[in-house]
Amino acid sequence: MYRYDEFDRQFVTERVAQFRDQASRRLSGALTEDEFRPLRLMNGLYLQLHAYMLRIAVPYGTLSSRQLNTLAFIAEKWDRGYGHFTTRQNIQFNWIKLEDTADILSKLAEVEMHAIQTSGNCIRNVTTDQWAGAAADEIADPRPVGELVRQWSSLHPEFSYLPRKFKIAVTGAPNDRAAVKVHDIGLRLHLNDKGERGWEVLVGGGLGRTPVIGVTVRDFLPEHELIAYLEAIMRVYNLYGRRDNKYKARIKILVHELGADKFRAEVEAEYARRPHADTKVEERELQRISAYFAPPKFEKLPRWSATFEEARARNKEFAAWVKTNVAAHRIDGYAIANVSLKPEGGIPGDATADQMRVVADLAQRYAFDEIRVSHHQNLVLPHVRRDDLFAIWKVLNANGLAASNIGLAxxxxACPGLDYCSLATARSIPIAQSISRRFADLNRQHEIGPLRINISGCINACGHHHVGHIGILGLDKKGEEYYQITLGGSSSESASIGTILGPGFAGEDVPDAIEKIVNTYLAHRQPGEEFLAAYRRLGAQPFKEALYAAA
Amino acid sequence: MTINSTEKGKILTANRLRDGEVVFLTHSGLWSENIDGAVLATEPQAQAALEARGKDDERANLVTGVYSFDAERREGHVFASHIKERIRSLGPTVRADLGKQAEGRGGHFAALQGV
Structure with a gap:
């Protein structure tokens, strides 16, 4: 289980004290807003539409029950009884007061949490596979490396004032659940012919107003050369990245302007200049950190669970949940239980304090005290006995947490959109709700099969609409909300950026449009062909015809 | 000015510094949590005066993020022109139980529901 080390405890405590002083100087007027803004942003505190918003880091999406219970406590004491899990595995509270923030940070520090690296032009909180350490297809748990990167990057003086924010994602499995190809740096662990571990290093991916798939800068970087190599990339970016135009400041623009070959040559030249080629320190550190992520003490269990099979045969609802929400675990007799935060007509990613406590309690009783947050805005109980799945489901079901729709329509x-966010140009949540209601029939969702619908309320793309199989982008046309639809995006190992289908739609027409797209797929698909594969085979034409021809 | 006329102009808004609450500048120079209390500046000169007042209050650390937006007053109530300001004046459209709309400080226009 992830934990702080002694350095973290000290610097987080110091940081809370500093922030308490900074906030009180702001309230007294000793600091102006211009002076204070970068300080509050370094502590995850934004000013949003209705109040301040605090974004709290959940490193690698990993939480203990004590931590999740503390988030529930914060939701009730200082917010409005709920929190919003984000598309970067973090959690946001939407109704925070500046005058309470130091107390909240202090409460978080008690459970080894903070809001550092959730904002500002630094290396942000590293994200990874929500099934890390549990997935059956995994080569190695990516979290120790994520933690190594965090320890290296946290408050790194050279990388605290980058041209722009910087996001790193890591996957330790061939099936990419961490969207590494659309991050500033994506790291994919794989094995060479000799069975040695190494990294494919991708640079310059990203979404926002300029969506791009990252380019591979190194196909196979030996496992323990990672930090030195990342440092070389960061130096090239820090030196050449544009600071004159915020919209051209991300590393993807630099990679594009230099060209991949020139960028790669710059990185390799910088890497060759490193003072120590020795990798022993990194090896030793990684070993030390790996102990923080020691796997739980799994029992030796039979692969087949009679309790589970009986329950599944007896209870149709449970069987439907198992079909979508339970994934294969690397250890026999165990499973990964995914907790959907997407009930029919609900707000994607929102959880009440009570729901957080329910999940925390389940984790404590059944899942070695571990909870994960996924970038799909769901929660995960990563290590549960198959024998316990039915008992877990019953508790989830009684608390509105058993939506059987992981990976389905x-x-x-969805990002918070114009209901909460001051950058948004249109609302996202009501669109998500209306589509969710339209596709409420679970049998139909299963019939449609895997389908990723992503909604962003502005061009900054926090809802990752570019990589949704169906992407929806909310824009403002002369004061009215309207929605542009893209098709064919994916954030998986075969990542692609969606293509805009045609003119946008008014909000109330979006569910019909999505339904036409889905029906077109159903009419054209070959047996067993999923939505994305069908789109890739068919191209946009039949979908365009279905949407626009009759008009 | 009769109470039934429609006036168009600008109102000044900000977030209160200590808690981030959305506020609107009133006639008396205080900040109201309710958009209906806002003073509507119909002339450029009055708008400039509002903005100056806002800057003063920013310097006095009462509010932050001051700006003005288009609105109109009908029958004594203030209506924001843009959806963003309507949402700021009420609270999230997806949580009618939260924010100004739920606390009787939501101005006089209906909350948006769904899409």
């Missing part, structure tokens, strides 16, 4: 990713 109802599992919609």
């Amino acid at each position: 109802g599992d919609i990713i």
